[in-house]
Amino acid sequence: MAALRHSATLCPLSSCSQTVLNPIHHTPILSILIQDVFQLLPRGAGGPELKTAIPGPKSQEHIAKLDKVFDTRSLNMLADYTQSFGNYFVDPDGNKLLDVYAQIASIPLGYNNPALKKAAQSPEMIDAIINRPILETGILKVAPKGLDQVFTAMAGSDANETAYKAAFMWRRMKERGGPTVEFTEEEMQSSMNNQTPGASQLSIMSFKTAFHGRLFGSLSTTRSKPIHKLDIPAFDWPQATFPLLKYPLEEHAEENAKAEADSIAEVEDLIKNYHVPPCAVIVEPIQSEGGDNHASPAFFRKLREVTAKHNVLLIVDEVQTGVGATGKFWAHDHWDLPSPPDMVTFSKKAQTAGYYFGNPELRPNKPYRQFNTWMGDPARCLLFRAIIDEVQRLDLVANTAKVGDYLYGKLEALAQKYPEEFKNLRGKNRGTFIAFDNPNRDQFIAKVKKLGVNIGGSGANAVRLRPMLIFEKQHADILLETLEKAVTSA
Amino acid sequence: MAALRHSATLCPLSSCSQTVLNPIHHTPILSILIQDVFQLLPRGAGGPELKTAIPGPKSQEHIAKLDKVFDTRSLNMLADYTQSFGNYFVDPDGNKLLDVYAQIASIPLGYNNPALKKAAQSPEMIDAIINRPILETGILKVAPKGLDQVFTAMAGSDANETAYKAAFMWRRMKERGGPTVEFTEEEMQSSMNNQTPGASQLSIMSFKTAFHGRLFGSLSTTRSKPIHKLDIPAFDWPQATFPLLKYPLEEHAEENAKAEADSIAEVEDLIKNYHVPPCAVIVEPIQSEGGDNHASPAFFRKLREVTAKHNVLLIVDEVQTGVGATGKFWAHDHWDLPSPPDMVTFSKKAQTAGYYFGNPELRPNKPYRQFNTWMGDPARCLLFRAIIDEVQRLDLVANTAKVGDYLYGKLEALAQKYPEEFKNLRGKNRGTFIAFDNPNRDQFIAKVKKLGVNIGGSGANAVRLRPMLIFEKQHADILLETLEKAVTSA
Structure with missing residues (x-):
């Protein structure tokens, strides 16, 4: 039942x-x-x-x-x-x-x-269920344009959190001077005490009324409702105002353009001035849990531009919008971006979860930094493959x-x-x-x-x-x- | 492959x-x-x-x-x-x-x-794979003594993190004066900004050389190696020294007893004095990733005693030790505890994950506080049932x-x-x-x-x-x- x-x-x-x-x-x-x-x-x-x-x-x-x-x-x-x-x-x-x-x-x-x-009845699925192999499952057949690698996770929350971890490691690697620069003794020791400089004082910026999950890191970027957040410790990370468009769009073109420009300005201000500097901005193509809040393709192109300008990563959370429901396979395909997002996270309809990326610098500079026992569920990856085949x-x-x-x-x-x-x-x-x-x-x-x-x-x-x-x-x-x-x- | x-x-x-x-x-x-x-x-x-x-x-x-x-x-x-x-x-x-x-x-x-x-070939499994029902899967057949409820998760990390969330909600509910006391306007508003009082200033205490997972909350309690923690922001949560026993045990009885007593004293001191007060202590029966560090049953009985005395929850992380490998179904069955742990987390050999609990107060006082899209994977729960049957x-x-x-x-x-x-x-x-x-x-x-x-x-x-x-x-x-x-x- x-x-x-x-x-x-x-x-x-x-x-x-x-x-x-x-x-x-x-x-x-x-x-x-x-x-x-x-x-x-x-x-x-x-x-x-x-x-x-x-x-x-x-x-x-x-x-x-x-x-x-x-x-x-x-x-x-x-x-x-x-x-x-x-x-x-x-x-x-x-x-x-x-x-x-x-x-x-x-x-x-x-x-x-x-x-x-x-x-579900195939011999491959039975193997996936009882033996948990790592599989080539065709997840990359539907990789967003410009992103040709994937890290698999169990669900939307940890897809986002592993993307955040990749962002923190990438930014600190850049700050250190490249992937071959070793960690200092002070970094190693302080990390074990959850203190800086080992534990970085960096942040992930999200938008007001966003939803990105309910574990500790993802919940710190979720801004949907108090009931989701109350009593749970959170990181001091910044939030920008998501442009609240007025409808019908045709009748409010000027106001809406201003709301979007104001939002972009706030994003840039927080990037430059927030006391815990953001290394990434995460955004949903349509804020789903937060009330189905839309913004224009021009807004997202501007967001790509301003993040790239300040060397901040752009993570697009397609957990709810991905896999076809918006009339494109990925909702961000509607935007006509000049350069792709740095990472795109997925789950829900995909039955599995993870993040796509393209820049090889987003692979951590050493093994075991982004790692866990199962690295996603192969049975669910096979199911995603069957879904992709059927969708096509x-x-x-x-x-x-x-x-x-x-x-x-x-x-x-x-x-x-x-x-x-x-x-x-x-x-x-x-x-x-x-x-x-x-x-x-x-x-x-x-x-x-x-x-x-x-x-x-x-x-x-x-x-x-x-x-x-x-x-x-x-x-x-x-x-x-x-x-x-x-x-x-x- | x-x-x-x-x-x-x-x-x-x-x-x-x-x-x-x-x-x-x-x-x-x-x-x-x-x-x-x-x-x-x-x-x-x-x-x-x-x-x-x-x-x-x-x-x-x-x-x-x-x-x-x-x-x-x-x-x-x-x-x-x-x-x-x-x-x-x-x-x-x-x-x-x-x-x-x-x-x-x-x-x-x-x-x-x-x-x-x-x-894996059963019709029930096929239904579980393609439809994701919530199932009565027999997970409670092997519930630890005194714990008769379960919250299911996807993997060990989020099993621990959802247990932490339950602990934070429980402690704040107690502080507020019971489950019927409503949140204040200030709590609701500040929670949306990741600030106190809405985001609680409480902590989870863990032990040095512990491993509890790699997402943001669980990683803040993991103290295994710098490579697991470097660059990732962490909560200011306390760690106590795990007693480092000397072997052979027979030849170091006195020293080892002292190491365990010192550890318990440190736990009690941190409970009373740490500037971010712990609402729970999490411990592995045998610290597995940290080097297979053991402590005596007497140590764990003492830990149960000192946590209960100060109204701090005891979470036993059986992700690696559970499901039979120690010669008991749960490793903490070796301890002969006077009262059960408040929560026991599990994963790995179970193929699914989650936490057991007994106290009904650990159910959040309102719905949707502990919630997610999938609430665990029913296919993996069915597999755990088959494992339990075979083990028995x-x-x-x-x-x-x-x-x-x-x-x-x-x-x-x-x-x-x-x-x-x-x-x-x-x-x-x-x-x-x-x-x-x-x-x-x-x-x-x-x-x-x-x-x-x-x-x-x-x-x-x-x-x-x-x-x-x-x-x-x-x-x-x-x-x-x-x-x-x-x-x-x-």
Whole structure:
């Protein structure tokens, strides 16, 4: 038995709204996958279906059992994955929901995808599970332009933290005068006491409302919500203001340009003057947990320029935006950068995690400085390879761009009809990576769930769409119908 | 193709000694597993076998290819896991080595274990790989006495870090006056700036020469070697001296008792006086990466007493010692504690990771404070369940205790014959978790490898034995013969 996870950013102080389903009309199965899934019909066919209230009696029994040993307050609802398929999950009581949240954007190709099932049954996977080999898994087939090396990790948090470690080592190597200059005795001794100069007094700059993970280093760069940070010791690292764009963009061009220019100026000021000097800036292409905050390609080009100018590394955190959901494989492909980011971190839809880099100077100057027992999980790397193959075979990035444009257009029309409920619509030309604000977000989300669609929030007021790459026009239509019903019904 | 990993603590400044094999005599297959492996003979039978130098031409080819995209300096040698079996691994050139290092103690039941292979092929595993359900996986079947809850993580580092987070939240909850007291506005605002009071000014105390991981929080408690810590910012957290026992123990009873009493006094002094107050002490039952440093059960009982007295949590890091290798399932079972540790962390042989706890107060007072996208990997949890079943079915903990006693007795005899080469022999009654010091450790290890046995080091001079739980008398005899040969041959 399995559990769906809530958004890490749904207001934790409000009580967890339980989901209740109502039947919604039949939807045809994703056409481009039809040949693969035919044998699974009729389980995969049809739209949302309700058999009991949610949680039904079987779910309640499982939750009570699970709660004895595991904190269940962060659980969204239980799912029976053996019965879930494609864009739909089924709970233990047989209720079936359209899922546009996808385990916080971490399911790329739908539940029980046949291609992934095949990969999971391969002899190579069995070897990967029981023996943990280091594999050539094709992760570099989708390496961002200009980056041809990878360091693998277990999850998004440690992908970011190992990237930070590479940044600190790189900067100190430069300060020392190159990779062959040895550490001093004082550095070696002070490092063992967690003191300078061995432990460097350098920082990683992040942006306000950013989310980069929850371990100690990554949490020091996370600025999403107090509940994520309270009571945990943190490093004295700087944060710059992320430009808060106003919508519709066309009507606020001047203000928005100024907000972006101000942000860049603040970044440059902090680089030059912060008392713990930054050696890297980390940024999400779209601040996801922080409320789906966008900035223009011009902003990111400027950020690349100002970091390069001051010899500060630029780390792009694509943990949530990567692997196709924005209508490009990597969201930063939208920016047309003059030179690539220094590192790009990934996880979630990739099932594995890590960072790409290109500059050989980012390999530490000695072995064992960037090292751990497992160096990522080969089983998860194999799964990423199967995902990449399937994304390419079915052209799912193009599909997501197309469906996203359709969905955005329809949402624009809804926003004109109900401007208060679909405020600050954003994500144009960003695939299905779309969000809007709703003044009563938590109630709105609960209502949409009761109407049969699993949907998530982020930041203070955002409703964020995070469907899988196999989300099609038909699913978009169910979603749109449900959103409108949630606005108009009592 | 796969790569064996070097010890994280083998001196990184010395060049990586490549392994060359010589043939060693045939060894019968582990008798207690004979029924399971019969179909795999003759691949699993026979002792070490040499076909080429190591690395041979095929290995060299693979390493060169891998090095283009991956830092290969930390690789020990390449293995062909499809041909490896039980206590032996085989490299791409067909060379076969007895492995008493087991990927830094992280292989519990031998390469290509049939029971694990069966688990890897199960429908439940396929579901776990492609859908990532949260599972009831039987991790609690082996929960340490007095601890009946678990929080799952991805690897040892984040198991420790999430335990630290629980400790900080617990201590601040107590200071605030209980779980229902709300955070103040000042706490919430300052936490977003990484400042007190929101970001607590508390610490985790660890011991000198300890190893607890390599991410930012865990690395702040790691005190193994400068190369692990250099250039990485660290928290101002305290370290106490770990009692450095002298061997043979019988001849240094008084000195050792004093060293342990001094250490406890230092712990108490730091708890009372360190300027960043500790809310928890973390300790390894045997400091593994730091050189296999032991302390007596009386020392740990005293540590439990002094931490409890001052309301400081005791976290026992069983990442390397757990899951049977010391002749008990958990190494701290040897201590006969009056009350259990507050948290016990685990990983490596368990294939998954996390921390056990018992006190319900260690569940954060609100949801989403201890949370992440994946909350551990269900596929790895299933594997741990299969490992537990196999350990119980074959009584492998008792086997390890018995083989360990046999091995220790024989090593004692070797130490009498060659006192300089087998100095400070330690690990009596601790299963196969045995180590000794050698004045020319790195050369000694290289020599043993050339004689056909893969073996590891730790700390400054230690040779550490970390065989799997299926290590038997026959394998011990090969090891003993090889160790003596390494001492006597040129």
